[in-house]
Amino acid sequence: MLVYGHGVDAYAAALQSSMSNLNTVWVINGDRMMPELTSEFVSIASSADLDAGIWAALLAGTLQKDKPSDSLSAVAKRRINPRIVQNVVDSVVKVSKNLTIIEKGQLRSVKKSGKNWQVELTDRTNYKVRAIVDASSDAYLCQLAYGSLDSIRVRTDISGDYFQSPPYEGLSRTGVAVGESDGRGFTLPLAALVPADDSNLFLTQRGPVVRSLLSGTADDVPLLMHVGQAVGAAAAYTAFYKITSDKLDVRNVQGELLQYGSRLLPLVDVPVEDPHFSAIQRVCATGMLLGRVEASGRLYFDADTAVTAGEIKPVLNQLFSRSQIWFVNHADVDTLTLANLFSYIKFVGQRGDELEGQVQKYWKRRFHFEGEYDEQQLATRRHVAVLLDAYCKPFDVKLGMDGVVQR
Structure with missing residues (x-):
């Protein structure tokens, strides 16, 4: 599996894939890993009591704690030190199995080859992978693969009404990434984060529903982390079991996320x-x-x-x-x-x-x-x-x- 991007969602997707025992290549298309958290001091007010998974573990790590908790997350989010975040991320990446990081990587071509994807970097390095996660802010990988962004479609489009209803049944049963909008908690269903076809090309922040929820501020970080981890688990599932994205098993993906501390419901x-x-x-x-x-x-x-x-x-x-x-x-x-x-x-x-x-x-x-x-x-x-x-x-x-x- 290959992850392309340099933000927090790319980090979460790549780390989840590696934890799911997939050989994972993370192509970092920038000068800095996770600049949202490693460039300057930030304070995050969003998603109170909803931090989970890889994101909560990172927050606990900035306080030198091994196990996350809601109280630790609340304290850590008040003032996040970029140098400490970088140190935590470096230590996590160093011990992560199955994870190969390509720094300042640039794409040359992305082509479908049978059931696989053929990804070539500008240095002529080639990767043949079963699944791809495009976590770039401009969906550049997707543009290379399809020629435009018009091909971006997800299995289920989410309307604004979804966020106004209490998450009791239906799509919310398939929730894989929690967040909040105007103070109202929600969970994003798996079908809103996976491609409408059988391509195994997943997106994070440029997916329709995620894009509509982003504010362009540091308060986006918790949602992007949760989405990245969910997409990473889904993509890893397709690669591990050699299936296409239209055959994903909801409960297996949710179970994998729970194993690594994610929330399914807010x-x-x-x-x-x-x-x-x-x-x-x-x-x-x-x-x-x-x-x-x-x-x-x-x-x-x-x-x-x-x-x-x-x-x-x-x-x-x-x-x-x-x-x-x-x-x-x-x-x-x-x-x-x-x-x-x-x-x-x-x-x-x-x-x-x-x-x-x-x-x-x-x-x-x-x-x-x-x-x-x-x-x-x-x-x-x-x-x-x-x-x-x-x-x-x-x-x-x-x-x-x-x-x-x-x-």
């Missing part, structure tokens, strides 16, 4: 350091338990509030055929207790009576729940998300690019 009250972060992100990506959207547009999970059968029934019935039978047989259940949840898991997940004993045994050690185990207590959103994720795995049910369940 839940501002579930920090990246929360032990249940991944489980909650996975379950919410099915359309369940998304809590509430404040007037400001920020999305809250409300982990400690109770759960009613009615609010999870529609999605669970879509995911599991046996689910409908359970809800018919338990029509009198309103607010769920743990006992109700165990009953559902045993019926749908085909678990035996040993389930309660397992949960009690691992209540604090594995599941990291607070308080004492009691089957008659009300099941919170946290309980439901973590236990459904562990025993029913709703996230594993196949999902199309359009967000429609495929079971």
